[in-house]
Amino acid sequence: MxxxxxxxxxxxxxxxxxxxxxxxxxxxxxxxxxxVGGVNPRKAGHxxxxxxxxxxxxxxxxxxxxxxxxxxxxxxVPPPFARAAVxxxxxAGIGLAVVITEGIPVHDAVAFxxxxxxxxxxxxxxxxxxxxxPGQSNAGIIPADIATKPGRIGLVSKSGTLTYQLMHELRExxxxxxxxxxxxxxxxTTHIDCLTAFENDPDTELIVLIGEIGGDAEERAAAHxxxxxxxxxxxxxxxxxxxxxxxxxxxxxxxxGSSGTAEAxxxxxxxxxxxxxxxxTETARLAENRLRG
Amino acid sequence: MDLYEHQARQLFxxxxxxxxxxxxxxxxxxxxxxxxxxGGRVVVKAQVKVGGRGKAGGVxxxxxxxxxxxxARGILGxxxxxxxxxxxxxxxxxxxxxxFYVSYVLDRAAGTFLAIASAEGGMDIEEVAATRPEAVARxxxxxxxxxxxxxxxxxxxxxxxxxxxxxxxQALWRVLTQEDALLVEVNPLVRTxxxxxxxxxxxVTLDDNAAFRQPRRGSDSADPHGDPLEAAAxxxxxxxxxxxxxxxxxxxxxxLVMSTLDVVAGCGARPANFLDIGGGASARxxxxxxxxxxxxxxxxxxxxxxxxxxxxxxxxxxxxxxALDSVHLTRxxxxxLDGNSAARGRAILDERAHPMVQQVTTMxxxxxxxxxxxxxxx
Numbered sequence: 001m002x003x004x005x006x007x008x009x010x011x012x013x014x015x016x017x018x019x020x021x022x023x024x025x026x027x028x029x030x031x032x033x034x035x036v037g038g039v040n041p042r043k044a045g046h047x048x049x050x051x052x053x054x055x056x057x058x059x060x061x062x063x064x065x066x067x068x069x070x071x072x073x074x075x076x077v078p079p080p081f082a083r084a085a086v087x088x089x090x091x092a093g094i095g096l097a098v099v100i101t102e103g104i105p106v107h108d109a110v111a112f113x114x115x116x117x118x119x120x121x122x123x124x125x126x127x128x129x130x131x132x133x134p135g136q137s138n139a140g141i142i143p144a145d146i147a148t149k150p151g152r153i154g155l156v157s158k159s160g161t162l163t164y165q166l167m168h169e170l171r172e173x174x175x176x177x178x179x180x181x182x183x184x185x186x187x188x189t190t191h192i193d194c195l196t197a198f199e200n201d202p203d204t205e206l207i208v209l210i211g212e213i214g215g216d217a218e219e220r221a222a223a224h225x226x227x228x229x230x231x232x233x234x235x236x237x238x239x240x241x242x243x244x245x246x247x248x249x250x251x252x253x254x255x256x257g258s259s260g261t262a263e264a265x266x267x268x269x270x271x272x273x274x275x276x277x278x279x280x281t282e283t284a285r286l287a288e289n290r291l292r293g
Numbered sequence: 294m295d296l297y298e299h300q301a302r303q304l305f306x307x308x309x310x311x312x313x314x315x316x317x318x319x320x321x322x323x324x325x326x327x328x329x330x331x332g333g334r335v336v337v338k339a340q341v342k343v344g345g346r347g348k349a350g351g352v353x354x355x356x357x358x359x360x361x362x363x364x365a366r367g368i369l370g371x372x373x374x375x376x377x378x379x380x381x382x383x384x385x386x387x388x389x390x391x392x393f394y395v396s397y398v399l400d401r402a403a404g405t406f407l408a409i410a411s412a413e414g415g416m417d418i419e420e421v422a423a424t425r426p427e428a429v430a431r432x433x434x435x436x437x438x439x440x441x442x443x444x445x446x447x448x449x450x451x452x453x454x455x456x457x458x459x460x461x462x463q464a465l466w467r468v469l470t471q472e473d474a475l476l477v478e479v480n481p482l483v484r485t486x487x488x489x490x491x492x493x494x495x496x497v498t499l500d501d502n503a504a505f506r507q508p509r510r511g512s513d514s515a516d517p518h519g520d521p522l523e524a525a526a527x528x529x530x531x532x533x534x535x536x537x538x539x540x541x542x543x544x545x546x547x548x549l550v551m552s553t554l555d556v557v558a559g560c561g562a563r564p565a566n567f568l569d570i571g572g573g574a575s576a577r578x579x580x581x582x583x584x585x586x587x588x589x590x591x592x593x594x595x596x597x598x599x600x601x602x603x604x605x606x607x608x609x610x611x612x613x614x615x616a617l618d619s620v621h622l623t624r625x626x627x628x629x630l631d632g633n634s635a636a637r638g639r640a641i642l643d644e645r646a647h648p649m650v651q652q653v654t655t656m657x658x659x660x661x662x663x664x665x666x667x668x669x670x671x
Contacts, residue, residue, distance in 0.1 A: 080505060105473055105503035106399065110436045113404045143602045143633060159548020164602035165656070168632055183547065185475070186404045212548055215401045241554040241564055243536065262555075279556050281657050 002133035003197035015076030031144035036068035083108035090116040099125035123188025129160040129180035149174035154198035157210035169284035191221035213239030222268035236283040301495040315384035328358035341376040388486040396478035410452035414481035440466035473503030538563025541586035541595035562664035576615030596663035606638030629659035
């Protein structure tokens, strides 16, 4: 088991034939991901040789699903075309769309989320590093060699590099699944969705939740943990030093007023029984100690 | 990107929302003539991107052009909540009968835009919402449908606004969607004694991600009134925010850089900036980043914190070594490289053996070292 992604997952790549798409499709294949095809209407019927593998290119997500039984798509399509790509995937009825693309206009994200929700497609992202179940499959751009060992920790994070840092710190303990949900203001899969999935996943014994300033997703997650999560949760929040109203790179990380500050998030999590580390390293030690009991 | 009031006013007017006649001036010498063109009696409004400017003395009435000059002189150059006033808007005064509040704001948790409206505009809407939530209508807008005439009528009715505000609600939705805004707010929207509906003040935040399809915004979106170092960094394409501490920070990935700021602060020093060099830590980016950070005289040490995920640390180390050829390093540099190719990256820096560069292998240890150096330790 794992959440969202397993060795059974059959993965399409939209935008595979671009430079980023090719690079990361190679890396996903090397991590054991079942890549069943790329999607590009202008290159339908062609194949692409990636190292020792030959990957077919389909004209549409629907064609790719019909031919291969794909249930996951990873989207590398550039911002101007990303909305149409995600809408197409949802219309084809794909189960999970992992949207890596950075810089998608918020109005487009709002539109494709509403569209996907109505069709039962889960969206991860946009502007996210993706999801990895070590030893099974990797959908996105998380470097699989940071933590190759399957284990009992489930990780959910807004930030890509903090995901990598924590995976590195906890590589000997290992992960069931690590999910980067993305830092944009509107994202498809939330901390709460991941908490719920990890709670129901028999392979996950402990959850690491990484948040950052902006919005109130962590406060909502804290309320959810208090009500519904029985597994231990260890947390980390970035952005205590960020000044009010200054954008720190992630479109979503804007503090406005008291709600959304790192301090408010930390307090909410601690009130829900979550051990919150002061640094990524301390957070990793807390997780290890909790697992050892 | 937040807009100034006068920019928001222009967008409202472009989309058919009535606004008072107004002119923007940035020097007292231009005030007299502008006030005369507007009829003599004017409201002088500081153009700053901060709320509560009225209470802070940034909005004043002037009875005639001579008085407007005096008032504008007092406001131009003044400090409003930490923002220096570089321009003022002179507007025709309006005979207000009723004041309303209307906005469209992103509801992040729901992933949709919300219409927020109240018949009690003009004051702090957050306070109204907190004390009497029933006075504030919140209506989610279906993104596929948008704000139709029927939706607008429904929003107006829910907020007890007069029916003649409905066209403004539709026009404001056009501002939001056609301009790719994340927030449009009119406060107050007023009904005048002669029955006109006017937008008296407004806030608009534009989505920077949509710049590629908004050619009207122009290429020069950088704020000319901002911090000079931030402007220099923006000109080089760097994601830099200036803070007021003494430890310069360079890192990769917004989350890790924010975390680096916190860890440095936890060591008792204050970060001097946020700088995210992202995945591409080329020599050029590293040199540009160091140049900007070292131009800040309050910086006493610099901490480069890189976790190699996709980025390889040997490439980062090469970038630092090449940057050291073009940048005169006047303050100590603490480097922490970990992750992808960290051993090779550390070896490259060891070989360069620059007297001002130190390596520490852990993030917490390196932050402590950088803080110690900045605070005068050795």
